[in-house]
Structures are given as structure tokens and as C-alpha cells.
Amino acid sequence: MRTQVGIVGAGPAGLMLSHLLHRHGIDSVVLECRSREYVEHRVRAGVLEQGSVDLLCRTGLGERLQREGMRHEGIELRFDGESHRVPLTELTGRAITVYGQQEVVKDLITARLDAGGQILFDVDDVRLDGLDTDSPVIRFRRDGREEELHCDFVAGCDGFHGVSRGSVPDGVLTTYERTYPFAWLGILAAAPPAVDELIYARTERGFALYSLRSPEISRLYLQVAPDEDIADWPDERIWAELRARLETVPGWSLNEGPILEKGITPMRSFVVEPMQWERLYLAGDAVHIVPPTGAKGMNLALADVALLGDAFAAWYGEGRTNLLANYSRTALRRVWRAQHFSWWMTSMLHRLDGEDAYEAKLQSSTLRYVATSRAYATSLAENYVGLPEV
Ligand code: APR
Numbered sequence: 303m304r305t306q307v308g309i310v311g312a313g314p315a316g317l318m319l320s321h322l323l324h325r326h327g328i329d330s331v332v333l334e335c336r337s338r339e340y341v342e343h344r345v346r347a348g349v350l351e352q353g354s355v356d357l358l359c360r361t362g363l364g365e366r367l368q369r370e371g372m373r374h375e376g377i378e379l380r381f382d383g384e385s386h387r388v389p390l391t392e393l394t395g396r397a398i399t400v401y402g403q404q405e406v407v408k409d410l411i412t413a414r415l416d417a418g419g420q421i422l423f424d425v426d427d428v429r430l431d432g433l434d435t436d437s438p439v440i441r442f443r444r445d446g447r448e449e450e451l452h453c454d455f456v457a458g459c460d461g462f463h464g465v466s467r468g469s470v471p472d473g474v475l476t477t478y479e480r481t482y483p484f485a486w487l488g489i490l491a492a493a494p495p496a497v498d499e500l501i502y503a504r505t506e507r508g509f510a511l512y513s514l515r516s517p518e519i520s521r522l523y524l525q526v527a528p529d530e531d532i533a534d535w536p537d538e539r540i541w542a543e544l545r546a547r548l549e550t551v552p553g554w555s556l557n558e559g560p561i562l563e564k565g566i567t568p569m570r571s572f573v574v575e576p577m578q579w580e581r582l583y584l585a586g587d588a589v590h591i592v593p594p595t596g597a598k599g600m601n602l603a604l605a606d607v608a609l610l611g612d613a614f615a616a617w618y619g620e621g622r623t624n625l626l627a628n629y630s631r632t633a634l635r636r637v638w639r640a641q642h643f644s645w646w647m648t649s650m651l652h653r654l655d656g657e658d659a660y661e662a663k664l665q666s667s668t669l670r671y672v673a674t675s676r677a678y679a680t681s682l683a684e685n686y687v688g689l690p691e692v
Pocket residue numbers: 310311312313314315316333334335336341346347403428459460461462463464465585586587588598599600601603
């Protein structure tokens with residue numbers, strides 16, 4: 303098989319890149335180790351920045367998003383028994399849209415397949431070769447047969463556990479990372495959300511987040527220990543803990559319902575630089591991870607491939623190499639802004655184990671500063687809705 307850009311991974315990054323390349327008349331093939339069913343139902347993030355919504359709408363993917371996505375013009379911070387609204391739109395002129403990542407993935411898969419695009423699901427043992435030549439080869443197995451995909455470039459969009467990053471020789475990439483002494487337990491519940499806007503709550507028992515997916519489905523998270531076993535969290539314990547952390551303001555209660563899905567996600571900050579080596583271009587979770595507190599993961603993945611789409615278009619269309627050459631440097635500016643914001647939100651809102659009293663006072667003071675200073679709230683808001691230029 304032969305294509306122009308071989309893409310590893312059918313998450314938001316790989317699928318969106320394939321879609322953007324198609325719009326520029328550039329051919330690509332996406333290789334995915336999981337099934338279509340699996341990637342379309344994997345429950346992940348759910349907040350789209352204004353810039354991500356604009357990108358999806360501008361490229362013909364806005365139909366269902368505009369119908370089912372929920373535009374939010376603020377978020378709530380709950381701490382010390384009080385509620386404070388951060389009016390995102392009043393402060394920045396922009397908003398966020400709540401729309402599940404798997405819905406974005408479904409829309410992208412449909413668009414690619416309708417346009418005759420090739421996504422090969424259920425492939426095994428993907429290996430990258432010849433990345434430092436003009437004709438890289440992706441080898442893989444499909445239905446037990448060995449196959450080869452010859453291409454001009456490889457896009458590594460295969461997430462944190464993928465193979466692409468590891469195909470770069472030792473000594474080329476530098477890793478920057480931070481781990482956190484906690485994880486998130488997330489649930490999807492068949493319960494009408496008791497909120498119109500997301501609630502980020504800091505309490506002495508730990509952090510909690512109230513989010514949603516539709517008028518019937520709530521999405522909630524609890525800070526738990528990093529080695530927590532989900533088996534120790536029967537549904538009743540989850541609801542009791544959510545009540546304890548969220549029902550902290552008078553007269554407010556959450557809505558309960560059957561838990562449809564639950565899981566524990568580790569928290570990490572991670573960047574490797576540069577995001578490119580020879581003919582391999584890396585994007586999304588394959589090169590950077592943020593803790594979910596800033597709701598940035600999917601947005602960063604989409605922003606990376608928006609740059610990459612333009613860079614390949616300049617190369618194929620006009621033989622220009624400058625955008626490809628600058629890809630890593632340009633993308634990393636946004637990546638590091640999101641790294642800082644996600645780390646900052648995480649540090650401000652979580653209970654640290656063996657927390658010293660001094661640190662806890664700083665967290666309260668920071669939250670109160672956001673709640674009382676228009677300048678500081680604007681800083682949070684412009685990062686949260688996404689900075690157009692970084
Ligand atoms: N071969 C082929 N496909 C692979 C391989 C491999 N060796 N390893 C991983 N994959 C696939 C995964 O199954 C997944 O479908 O690559 C895809 C990567 O997709 P994501 O993990 O969704 O990563 P990305 O597209 O960068 O999107 C980032 O996902 O984890 C969230 O919070 C994160 O919202 C952010 C988004």
C-alpha cells in the first residue's frame with residue numbers, strides 16, 4: 303500500500319489530521335489498533351474550547367455538534383462553603399462547548415468514511431521504519447497477514463502508550479514531566495444534571511467535579527489516591543462521597559441515578575521535545591499529557607493537527623518547508639501554556655496528602671483571589687476558553 307501521509311492512531315488527533323489533509327487534497331491512511339466500536343465508545347474528556355468548535359465547524363463537522371453540544375458561558379468554583387461563578391464569556395467574549403470526545407471521534411470517522419477515506423481498524427504490531435529517509439514504511443499485521451504502508455511522512459497520533467514516540471532514536475527527545483499524588487475516579491450516570499455549568503469543588507475531603515454530557519446524563523469526578531482500586535468503590539460509596547464534597551452550599555443537592563460507567567484515570571503532566579524527528583511528526587497525547595483539571599487534552603490534540611494540516615498543505619501545494627520545519631516550535635508554545643494552566647488549576651483545587659497547613663491556606667487564598675479580582679479571573683477565563691494566539 304502507498305499513501306502520502308501514514309497516520310498511526312484514530313483518536314481526535316489522527317482522525318482530524320486525516321480529515322484536514324483530505325480537504326487539502328492530500329491522501330492519508332489511518333492505522334488503529336482498536337476496533338471502531340471501541341474507539342467510538344471510549345469515554346474521555348468533554349470540553350471543547352471556542353477555537354476547537356470553530357475548527358470543527360469551519361471544516362464541515364459542526365452539524366451534530368451545534369445541535370447537541372452545550373454552550374457554556376461560565377464555570378463555578380466551590381470552596382470554603384461558598385460558590386463563585388467565573389463568567390467566561392463576559393470576561394473573554396468566548397465560550398466553551400460540552401460535547402464528549404467520543405462524539406467528536408464518531409463524527410470524524412463518519413466524515414472520513416463518507417469521503418472514501420481509509421481507516422484500518424484492528425491492526426496489530428505497528429512498526430515504523432525508514433523515518434530518516436524520503437520514503438518511510440509502516441509495517442503492521444492485519445487479519446494475521448504482514449502488510450506495509452509506504453508513505454512520504456508519518457504522523458504519530460497514537461496517544462501516550464503508542465509506538466511512535468519510541469521509534470525516535472535514544473538521545474533525540476527530552477522529556478519533561480510531573481506526576482501527582484492522586485488520580486480521578488470518573489462516573490457517567492443516568493441522572494439529569496443538577497447544574498447548567500461545570501462545578502469545580504475544593505474541599506477538605508478532596509476535589510470533585512460536576513460535569514455533564516446531555517440533559518439526561520451527568521459526568522462526575524472525585525479525587526482519589528493514585529493506587530485506588532475501583533472495586534473498593536461501590537456505587538453507594540461514590541454517591542456518598544460526591545454528596546459530601548459537592549453539597550457544601552445551603553439548599554443545593556445533586557441528582558443521583560444509575561451509574562453507567564466508572565473508571566480511574568491517573569494524573570500526569572508530560573511533554574517531549576521536539577515534536578518531530580526527520581519524517582515523523584508527533585501530535586496529541588503521543589507527545590504531551592496534561593492533568594484533566596484544565597480540560598485541555600482534546601483541544602491540544604486538535605490544535606496540533608490544525609498546524610500540521612497547514613504545514614503539509616504548504617509542502618505538497620507549494621513545496622514550502624517552513625511550516626513543517628517550525629511545527630514543533632510553534633505547537634510547543636500552546637502546549638506549554640496549557641501545561642502551566644493545567645498544573646495551576648490542579649495545584650489550586652486538589653487536596654495534597656499530608657498537606658501542610660501553609661499550602662492549604664495558599665490554595666484558599668488563590669481561589670478567593672480568582673473570586674474577587676477581575677484581572678485574575680480573566681486570566682483563568684482566557685486560558686480556560688483557549689487563547690487564540692499563544
Ligand atoms: N498502533 C495503532 N494505534 C494505536 C497504537 C498502536 N501501537 N497505540 C495506540 N493507538 C491508538 C489508540 O487506540 C487510540 O485510538 O491511537 C489512538 C490515540 O488516541 P488518543 O489516545 O485519543 O490520543 P489523541 O488523538 O492524541 O487525543 C488526545 O485523548 O486521552 C485523551 O485527554 C486526552 O482528550 C485527549 C485526547
